[in-house]
Structure formats: structure tokens, C-alpha cells
Amino acid sequence: xxxxxxxxxxxxxxxxxxxxxxxxxxxxxxxxxxxxxxxxxxxxxxxxxxxxxxxxxxxxxxxxxxxxxxxxxxxxxxxxxxxxxxxxxxxxxxxxxxxxxxxxxxxxxxxx
Amino acid sequence: xxxxxxxxxxxxxxxxxxxxxxxxxxxxxxxxxxxxxxxxxxxxxxxxxxxxxxxxxxxxxxxxxxxxxxxxxxxxxxxxxxxxxxxxxxxxxxxxxxxxxxxxxxxxxxxxx
Numbered sequence: 146x147x148x149x150x151x152x153x154x155x156x157x158x159x160x161x162x163x164x165x166x167x168x169x170x171x172x173x174x175x176x177x178x179x180x181x182x183x184x185x186x187x188x189x190x191x192x193x194x195x196x197x198x199x200x201x202x203x204x205x206x207x208x209x210x211x212x213x214x215x216x217x218x219x220x221x222x223x224x225x226x227x228x229x230x231x232x233x234x235x236x237x238x239x240x241x242x243x244x245x246x247x248x249x250x251x252x253x254x255x256x257x
Numbered sequence: 258x259x260x261x262x263x264x265x266x267x268x269x270x271x272x273x274x275x276x277x278x279x280x281x282x283x284x285x286x287x288x289x290x291x292x293x294x295x296x297x298x299x300x301x302x303x304x305x306x307x308x309x310x311x312x313x314x315x316x317x318x319x320x321x322x323x324x325x326x327x328x329x330x331x332x333x334x335x336x337x338x339x340x341x342x343x344x345x346x347x348x349x350x351x352x353x354x355x356x357x358x359x360x361x362x363x364x365x366x367x368x369x370x
Binding site: 185247 | 261289293299300301302303306308346348350355356357358359360361362363
């Protein structure tokens with residue numbers, strides 16, 4: 146079946162621009178996670194959804210970061226007024242009932 | 258807090274060599290442990306996992322044993338192939354709750370013919 150998909154795969158933004166990153170999880174997966182992966186590092190947790198409820202946003206680095214999942218399926222991570230330090234790969238994962246998280250290919254964001 | 262430490266790379270091996278990538282963790286309670294692999298140009302894929310002490314996860318010739326006494330989950334493979342070249346990430350998730358993953362920094366493996 147289809148895996149987790151993310152779009153766009155690459156995004157170049159000028160500093161100060163707003164961006165929106167989309168995640169389509171595996172159909173039927175209740176749990177959805179966003180992670181940020183800096184170059185040469187492991188992914189770091191940003192936020193977690195159970196259906197449409199955002200139960201943990203403790204990893205969001207600032208109030209410029211906002212995530213939503215209004216209908217409990219597709220999720221969008223929005224970054225307002227992007228800064229150079231926001232450059233990273235943003236990963237989305239959905240989880241099955243066996244605790245396994247399935248990752249999308251990521252969106253590579255470069256802020257100039 | 259919870260954390261994962263894995264050996265720094267890159268690890269460079271000849272084909273058919275034995276592989277060990279060390280991973281140790283700090284966690285409260287009894288976390289689940291994972292190895293994820295990231296092939297060039299691809300997303301993270303689960304390689305193997307173990308959910309309790311002394312469990313051995315295995316897949317594609319790779320193995321790792323959950324050692325609570327040494328808080329370790331070292332990845333091993335008896336004979337690596339060029340196609341195993343990738344970045345390997347060790348990760349844990351706390352027991353209970355919603356199980357966010359905490360990753361190590363990753364270890365790059367390069368296998369040459």
C-alpha cells in the first residue's frame with residue numbers, strides 16, 4: 146500500500162517568507178508525528194497528533210512554528226517568517242498499532 | 258532525560274567484513290529500542306526493534322540485542338555488502354504514552370568492494 150508522502154520535497158524560501166509543508170499519512174493511522182532533522186544529526190521531535198488533536202507540541206522551537214491536522218488525516222506544518230536556522234529536513238511519520246513509525250521522504254527546506 | 262548515544266562515523270568496511278555499530282541509551286523505565294536506516298536519497302526505514310530486555314531484533318542479516326544491564330542496543334551484521342552503505346540511527350521510545358522517538362546522531366556506513 147501507499148506509504149507516507151510529503152510535499153514539496155524541496156523548498157527554497159527567502160528569509161521572512163512563510164512556508165507550508167504537507168504530510169499525507171498512511172490511511173487509517175491515528176498517530177502522526179513531525180520531526181526536524183538538521184544536517185548530520187538525528188531527527189528531533191517537534192509535535193504529535195492523535196487524530197485531529199495536537200497532544201504534544203513541546204518540540205516546536207518557537208511560536209513561528211504551527212501544525213494542524215483538522216480532519217485527522219493530512220497534516221500541515223507551517224513556519225512563519227522563516228529564518229536561516231530553520232533550514233533542515235522536516236520529516237513526518239505515522240504510527241501503526243504495533244508502535245512502528247513509518248516515515249515519509251521528508252521536505253528539505255533551505256532558507257536563504 | 259532520555260537520550261541515545263551512538264558511535265561516530267563514518268565507518269568504512271570492505272565487503273564481507275563484520276559490522277558493529279555501538280548504541281547506548283539513558284532512559285527511565287523500560288523503553289522500546291529501534292534501529293532505523295536511511296539509504297542515500299531515501300527516507301528513514303525501520304530496520305529492527307526490540308521492546309523488552311533480552312529481546313533480539315533481526316532483519317536482513319542485521320541483529321541487535323536489548324541489554325538492560327549495559328543499557329545498550331548494538332547493531333551487528335556478520336558480512337556486510339556494498340548495498341548496506343547508508344546512515345544508521347539508533348532510537349528509543351518511552352514505554353507508555355504516545356511513544357515519540359528519541360534518536361542518536363546517526364552513523365554513516367560506507368562499504369567498498
